[in-house]
Amino acid sequence: MDRRSYQGLIVPIALLVLAIADFIYLQPLQFINALTIGGIYALIALGYTMVYGIIELINFAHGDVFMCGSMVTMAMLTGLGFRGAIHQPIELIAILIATFLVAMVVMGIVGVIIERIAYRPLRNAPKLAPLITAIGVSFILENIIQAVVGPQQISVPQIMDPQSQVSFLGVDVSFVKLFVIFIVIALMIALQLFVGRTNLGRAMRSTAIDREAASLMGVNIDLTIALTFFIGSALAGAAGVVQGLYFGTTNFQLGFEAGLKAFTAAVLGGIGNTTGAALGGFIIGFVEVNATVLGYSRWAEAFTFTVLVLVLVFRPTGLLGQQLAERA
Amino acid sequence: MELKRLGVLAVAAAMAVTACNTGSSSSPSSSASASGGAGGGSGTAVTIGVDFPMSGGEAPNGVPAANGVKLAVKENPVPGFNVTVNVLDDAVNGVHNPQQGAKNLNQFVNDPATVAVVGPYNSNVGAAEIPVSNAAGLLQCSPANTSPTLTKPDFGGLDLRKTHPDQIAYVRVATTDDIQGAAGADIAYNTVGARKAFVVDDTETYGKGLADQFVKTFKELGGTVIDGDSHGVGKAQQTDFTALLTQAKAADPDYVFFGGVTTTGGGLLRKQMVNQGMGSIPFGGGDGIVDGSAATSGSFLNVAGPDAAMNTYGTVAATHDIPDPDKFASAYKAEYNADPGSYSAASYACTQLILDALKNVGTGVTDLAEMRSKIRAYIANPATTFTTVLGSFHFDENGDTSQKIISDYKYDPDSQDWKFFQQKDFGQSGS
Numbered sequence: 001m002d003r004r005s006y007q008g009l010i011v012p013i014a015l016l017v018l019a020i021a022d023f024i025y026l027q028p029l030q031f032i033n034a035l036t037i038g039g040i041y042a043l044i045a046l047g048y049t050m051v052y053g054i055i056e057l058i059n060f061a062h063g064d065v066f067m068c069g070s071m072v073t074m075a076m077l078t079g080l081g082f083r084g085a086i087h088q089p090i091e092l093i094a095i096l097i098a099t100f101l102v103a104m105v106v107m108g109i110v111g112v113i114i115e116r117i118a119y120r121p122l123r124n125a126p127k128l129a130p131l132i133t134a135i136g137v138s139f140i141l142e143n144i145i146q147a148v149v150g151p152q153q154i155s156v157p158q159i160m161d162p163q164s165q166v167s168f169l170g171v172d173v174s175f176v177k178l179f180v181i182f183i184v185i186a187l188m189i190a191l192q193l194f195v196g197r198t199n200l201g202r203a204m205r206s207t208a209i210d211r212e213a214a215s216l217m218g219v220n221i222d223l224t225i226a227l228t229f230f231i232g233s234a235l236a237g238a239a240g241v242v243q244g245l246y247f248g249t250t251n252f253q254l255g256f257e258a259g260l261k262a263f264t265a266a267v268l269g270g271i272g273n274t275t276g277a278a279l280g281g282f283i284i285g286f287v288e289v290n291a292t293v294l295g296y297s298r299w300a301e302a303f304t305f306t307v308l309v310l311v312l313v314f315r316p317t318g319l320l321g322q323q324l325a326e327r328a
Numbered sequence: 329m330e331l332k333r334l335g336v337l338a339v340a341a342a343m344a345v346t347a348c349n350t351g352s353s354s355s356p357s358s359s360a361s362a363s364g365g366a367g368g369g370s371g372t373a374v375t376i377g378v379d380f381p382m383s384g385g386e387a388p389n390g391v392p393a394a395n396g397v398k399l400a401v402k403e404n405p406v407p408g409f410n411v412t413v414n415v416l417d418d419a420v421n422g423v424h425n426p427q428q429g430a431k432n433l434n435q436f437v438n439d440p441a442t443v444a445v446v447g448p449y450n451s452n453v454g455a456a457e458i459p460v461s462n463a464a465g466l467l468q469c470s471p472a473n474t475s476p477t478l479t480k481p482d483f484g485g486l487d488l489r490k491t492h493p494d495q496i497a498y499v500r501v502a503t504t505d506d507i508q509g510a511a512g513a514d515i516a517y518n519t520v521g522a523r524k525a526f527v528v529d530d531t532e533t534y535g536k537g538l539a540d541q542f543v544k545t546f547k548e549l550g551g552t553v554i555d556g557d558s559h560g561v562g563k564a565q566q567t568d569f570t571a572l573l574t575q576a577k578a579a580d581p582d583y584v585f586f587g588g589v590t591t592t593g594g595g596l597l598r599k600q601m602v603n604q605g606m607g608s609i610p611f612g613g614g615d616g617i618v619d620g621s622a623a624t625s626g627s628f629l630n631v632a633g634p635d636a637a638m639n640t641y642g643t644v645a646a647t648h649d650i651p652d653p654d655k656f657a658s659a660y661k662a663e664y665n666a667d668p669g670s671y672s673a674a675s676y677a678c679t680q681l682i683l684d685a686l687k688n689v690g691t692g693v694t695d696l697a698e699m700r701s702k703i704r705a706y707i708a709n710p711a712t713t714f715t716t717v718l719g720s721f722h723f724d725e726n727g728d729t730s731q732k733i734i735s736d737y738k739y740d741p742d743s744q745d746w747k748f749f750q751q752k753d754f755g756q757s758g759s
Contacts, residue, residue, distance in 0.1 A: 033571045142422075151385045151422060152626020153595060155633065162603035174603070247567065248603070249596055249631060253422060254383065254567065292571040298531050298560030 007062030008261070011319055013278070013279070022286060028171045030289050036177045038285020044262035045240040045269070045277035046191060047111075047232030053210045056226045057122065058129050061114060061137035063259015065233045069107045069240020070156065070250035072146055076102055077157040095159055100183075103241045104234035109152070112226050115131065121224070126251025138255070141190035145252040153251045156244035180242050187238055188278050191231065195274065204228055206221035268308050270318030281317060282308065371410045372694070376401065376682055377436035378415040378675075379429055379447030379457070385591045388626060389619075390449055392669020393471060397446050399663055399672075400679035406687045410671025414442065418453050426456035433460040433468070440696045441743070443703055444682040446675055451533040455488060458498045460692035463491040467704040469681055470500040471674030473643050474508060474615070475533045479726040483537075499727040501677050501718055503645040503734070504744045505534065508614045511643045511734035514583060514752065516542075517549040518609045519736070520641070522583030525551060525575040527558040528597060530588030531565060538614045539587025546585075554579045558587060566593035567706035573597075573604045584609055589616030597630025609638040612630020618642035618737050619670055621745035629746070630741065640739040641736040642746060656717055679717035681707050683713060 023031050040309040044066050051059045058126040076099060118137050122130040160179065165172040195201035206214040207224045215221050237260075243250060262277075265284050269276025287307050311319060332591065370644040380390035394415045401411050416432040418424055429448050436442040437460060444467040447452050461468040476483040478498065483506070486493055516522045519718055537556035546553060551750050559572060575657035576584065584601065586594050593616040601607060613628075620627035622634040629637045656676070662667040689702040706712060713722045721731040732754045740747035 029574050030571055032572055035567055037570065139421075146384075146422070150625060151387060153631040154625075155631065158603075163605055165605075172712070176603075246597060247596070248633075249567075250386075251567075257563065257567070288568075289571040293575060295555060295559070297572055298562050299560045 004239060015319075016174065019286075022268065022290065023179075026289065026293060028168070029173065030293055032168070032173050032177050032181070034286045034289035035282065036180050037281035037288065038283075038284070039267050040182050040239050040242055040246070041182050041261050041284050042188065042278040042281025043235050043242065044258055045265035045281045046188070046274055047236045048263050049136050049266040049269070049271055049274055050204075050228050050232045051275035052266065053274075054204060055130075056121070056127065057119060057134065058263065059119075059232075060131070060259065061118075061141060062232070062236060063257075064138045064141035065107055065111055065114075065255070065257035066236040066239050066243070066258055066262075067255030068145065069109060069237035070243045070254060071105045071149060071154075071240070071252075072106050072237065073099055073147075073241045073244040074154055074156040074250055075290055082157040082159055084157065084159075085164075086159045087161070089113045092159060099159075099255055100238055103237040105237075107237025107240065108230040108234035109228040111236075114233075115226055115229040115252075117169070120225075133305040138259075142252050142255065149252065151252060153249050156248050156250055157247040158245065160245055162246075162248065176246055180246055183238070183242060187235060188274075190236070191274060194231070194285060200224070200227060208255045264304065264308055268311055268318055270321030273318070276318055276320035283319075290295075336722060343700045348396045351391075355404040371407075371408045371618060372690075373410045373758075374443045374686065374690075374696070375412050375414050375439065375441045376679060377439075377442045377445040378413055378430075379418050379432045379436075379445060379453075380415070380449045381419035381424040382415065382417035384419045384424075385437075386449065387425055389472075389669055389671055390417075390419070392430055392664075392666070393447075393449060393671035395660070395749075396471070396668070396672035396675030397679045399660060399675040400512050400683065402663070403613065403659070404680065404683050406690070408691055409686055411683070411686070414439075418448055418450075419535070422450075424453050426450075427528050429453035430456040432461055433457045433504050434464075437461070437464040442466070443686065443690075443696070443700050444707075446471065446682070448473065449671065451478060451537075453480050454498070455533060458488040459490070461497045462489040463556055465492065465495060465497055465701050465704050467682070467700070469678035469683075470502070471671045472499070473500050474502045474505045475537050476504040476506045477533060479503065479728050480506075481726065484693075485726060486589050494655055495704070496723070496725070496727040497704055499681075499707060499723045500727075501716075501729050501731075503732045503754075505537040505614065505645075507732055508643050508645050508734055509538045509587070510754060511736065512538070512542045512543040512549070512612050512614060512641075512750060513545035514551060515641045515643070515736055516546060516585065516610075516612055517551050518582045519750075520583060520609060521552050522581075524554065524581050525577060525583040525585055526554045526581035527585045528569070528572065528586070529558045529560050529586070530592035531560040531562055532588065532592060534614075535588035535592060536560065536614065537587070538616070538730075539585065542585050544663045550552065554581055561593065563592075564684050567596060569593065569597045569600045570604065573600055573606060576644070577604060577606055581609060584611050584614040586617065587613070588613070590619055590626070590628040590631060590750040591703070593614075595628045598628070598632035605715050607630040607636060607638065610641065612641040612643075614642065615670075618644050618746050621743070623744065629678065629744065634744045637703070637739045638741060642737045644735045644737065658693045673717050674739065677718045681714050681717045697725070 023322050047062050114137055118133045119130050160176050163174050164175045166175050203219045203224045205306045265280030266277045269280030287304050291303045378394050381394050382390045397596050398413050418429040436445050446469055449472045451473045479485040511524050527539050527543055529535040543553050566702045574633050586597055601693055617628040623630035685703040685706040689706045693699045710722055735751045737746040738749050
């Protein structure tokens, strides 16, 4: 799917050089901070880009799905009576798996319901209509959560001790951060395998390229689109769990900023392209951390969007935009 | 901005007392007994406008503050007037919004029955509203704004009242951040004994002003500020301080100061300090973080977590030792079946000024525009002394209160709440 040309290598090589230079500049601790926060953005960005890839809808409610995922995590862990770190490894692993499963399945189902109610009826409407609906869904989710749990910051039990450290690359790194990075990368690989190697994944790709043709070839379009929403929202739900584990707090407005950044990440990487979205998320994480290390934390957003503008000026389809869905 | 809870209850309480009993200079003492009604159904109908964030994340501060106004109106009827309260929300999508605040002020200005306004809560909303109230000559009293930029000429206060620089229409009962920041530095240097501080601000009017003054005073006292200045964090970073704290840790500070409020990241910053293994470093902030016990949902202590809050200090731009706090609290509780909020008492005091002015200059005035102008002139006059639930004070030539008392608080692990430990008067001129 990608052409092995000289041009195609520019982006990866440039990024690799930048990453190495940045590692030397940032030092391992900040490099890991950047990977962690970037990974969370990337996880959310995947859902944006998958939905855009398949129905060309910018799903503004996606950030709020992430927020709801963190709320599910909070409700589940609080409901089970956890208050702090679990030190029993077996119990911890069991609870972690259960939390991820519950949050991902619940948010996946929520995503499917949103698609069914708010987007499917508008599938053939002018593109502005579902866009506005998406903004509406975003407010609805925020308001529901605000009504149920209130407007304040809510603590999520940090079942992984945030202060436990492991030695990594010669420095003591918080174990939670490494775990977050591991989970994010594992989910990304799983997604790539699913989209690239399975029949359902093939159905998703073909629907993205040409919905009518795919339908003529026997692909169940409604099911495929619903599946896309399920997976995208489940990933956002996983990001919500990660938010809870890592920061230990959530809030009904969390989804807005996160959604905006994830959307930016998706555009940066080339919207519609899952690898690009992941890449974009990490890039934003790195830009923010670099801004802070440079002493310009108050300019971090300006830095992020400057990078976005520069990339779009030179590559209007985003970093990996060549591999847009049409060429998948 | 917030004068926040003076020792929470304390404040509130305080006001209560005075309010009812003395009835301030003017008045309505009798009122206390009176009925719940607003001044009796007959009489000239006048309105007190109220502008606070009534929805979203700051509703927990805005709603009790608005209740303070309503309680004051109910408890202090002014003979000959039927006073009603018109509450407008300056939050848009759950966040205080300066444009919405200015729009609300215009609405009050255009309503002839509105004789004065109580609000706003946030300093940046105040910056958008002051030009409107100043141009219209409509008195506005903020219970919570503490940014010096709103009033003091040295901080650019004249830019906000260009229309009538000499006719003060905006007054406030909280003292200013330049004093709170100095008090914060005083705690860090003298109480804690810190010499090397790391300073973070949320880049908002309140937070930046507080942090800048902390930096200035801390250096004057002889301390060092890492990187020489405050580290601002934009809105997007206000949930993730990890990278900033990694930087801070490398510089090995013995104090961390935050200029901002809980909703812009105060509690998260402290919590993440602990997650990063920096929990043993003392932490300080202004009234923006002194917002209730660990049991109060969404408060700084609640967000940071009771354990993380160890060694945390806060200042409040208000008097701690006010008389009879319980009386206000119980009156408030009887009316609203809830404890007073951080600004309930201050809003009550603002309303007392207005009712006092109404009583002293309003009688016999039938032209509402004239009434508005007389009320403004009466309240802004430095010669007028008011007795309120917050105590006695007057306003200076910039509309700032003569009370410049800062109360210092420290987190108390036993009660899991802020505990008052000292009160310092930073007023130069005495009252």
